Amino acid sequence: MAITDQTDVQEMTFGDVRVSRVIESAGNLYMTPSQFFPNSEPQMWERPGAWNEPEFLIPAGDSVHEHTHRVAMQTWVLRSAGKVILIDTGVGNDKERPYVPLWSHLDGDFLDRLAAAGVKPEDVDVVVNTHIHPDHTGWNTVLRDRVWTSTFPNATYYMTTEDLEFWNPVNGHSTVLGPAAQNMWEDSIAPILASGQVKEWSGTERIDENLVLEAAPGHTPGSSLLRLTSGGQEVLFVGDILHTPLQVGEPAVNSCFCQDPEVAVETRRRVFSEAAAKGILMFPAHFTGRGAFTVRAEGDGFVLAGWAPLVSA
Numbered sequence: 001m002a003i004t005d006q007t008d009v010q011e012m013t014f015g016d017v018r019v020s021r022v023i024e025s026a027g028n029l030y031m032t033p034s035q036f037f038p039n040s041e042p043q044m045w046e047r048p049g050a051w052n053e054p055e056f057l058i059p060a061g062d063s064v065h066e067h068t069h070r071v072a073m074q075t076w077v078l079r080s081a082g083k084v085i086l087i088d089t090g091v092g093n094d095k096e097r098p099y100v101p102l103w104s105h106l107d108g109d110f111l112d113r114l115a116a117a118g119v120k121p122e123d124v125d126v127v128v129n130t131h132i133h134p135d136h137t138g139w140n141t142v143l144r145d146r147v148w149t150s151t152f153p154n155a156t157y158y159m160t161t162e163d164l165e166f167w168n169p170v171n172g173h174s175t176v177l178g179p180a181a182q183n184m185w186e187d188s189i190a191p192i193l194a195s196g197q198v199k200e201w202s203g204t205e206r207i208d209e210n211l212v213l214e215a216a217p218g219h220t221p222g223s224s225l226l227r228l229t230s231g232g233q234e235v236l237f238v239g240d241i242l243h244t245p246l247q248v249g250e251p252a253v254n255s256c257f258c259q260d261p262e263v264a265v266e267t268r269r270r271v272f273s274e275a276a277a278k279g280i281l282m283f284p285a286h287f288t289g290r291g292a293f294t295v296r297a298e299g300d301g302f303v304l305a306g307w308a309p310l311v312s313a
Contacts, residue, residue: 019235039261051245058070072286075110127156141187156198220259
């Protein structure tokens with residue numbers, strides 16, 4: 001996945017909370033619609049909609065079914081109540097990912113991009129892993145003298161009890177990621193547990209007066225979202241409850257990476273229903289381009305109502 005030439009820091013403010021977007025990379029996932037979303041129907045992708053725009057699909061043939069998906073690996077940086085909070089930490093450098101060559105032994109400039117947003121590693125107070133997957137936990141650690149060490153030495157890392165139990169290799173759970181998750185626990189999770197920086201939580205967990213973590217299971221057993229409420233405004237950072245705008249109108253469509261498809265659909269419908277009723281802006285983990293959106297109810301489903309004013313990635 002190529003690193004984009006994304007040097008401008010993108011920011012929005014909600015009440016007393018400032019949100020910055022720091023993009024690790026944006027590019028081709030090299031998966032067709034039928035591969036990425038195996039329970040989708042071919043005719044869904046033929047309909048006009050945001051999912052057919054170059055922000056999300058990269059032409060790879062005459063048919064939309066030959067196109068491949070474009071995704072962003074990115075971190076949302078929140079400044080709230082005097083603290084710096086990172087939501088998800090991308091893929092990371094130097095990781096051994098033999099079954100995902102796109103993520104293996106990277107040498108990217110994410111920390112420089114974070115610095116461009118005014119954040120040094122030692123400035124970070126909180127890291128939120130919305131769930132434990134290799135593309136959300138990679139910058140939890142960096143390799144120093146052949147040892148995986150916390151990237152953010154002063155931070156508390158929030159991880160759910162459910163995901164910690166599920167992904168701990170000693171528990172022997174079977175995962176839909178299979179070998180794609182190889183080495184993740186050892187290089188990105190275990191070192192943070194060993195350093196005593198993990199804050200384990202379940203259900204809901206308040207970070208400060210503006211920010212609350214809430215369970216949003218399905219994609220993984222411990223998937224979560226972060227709710228920001230400040231100055232009469234409310235937004236949701238929804239992690240991987242969706243990966244394409246198509247899922248707004250087709251919430252029963254899951255990615256191939258969802259551990260519990262039925263629960264993932266229930267979570268998606270629940271979050272969309274609230275967001276539609278209250279006009280809440282949602283920030284998914286992997287959307288490129290405008291990056292965040294609102295929905296409205298239509299019939300028994302939902303439609304994408306509008307985009308946040310973020311520039312393309």
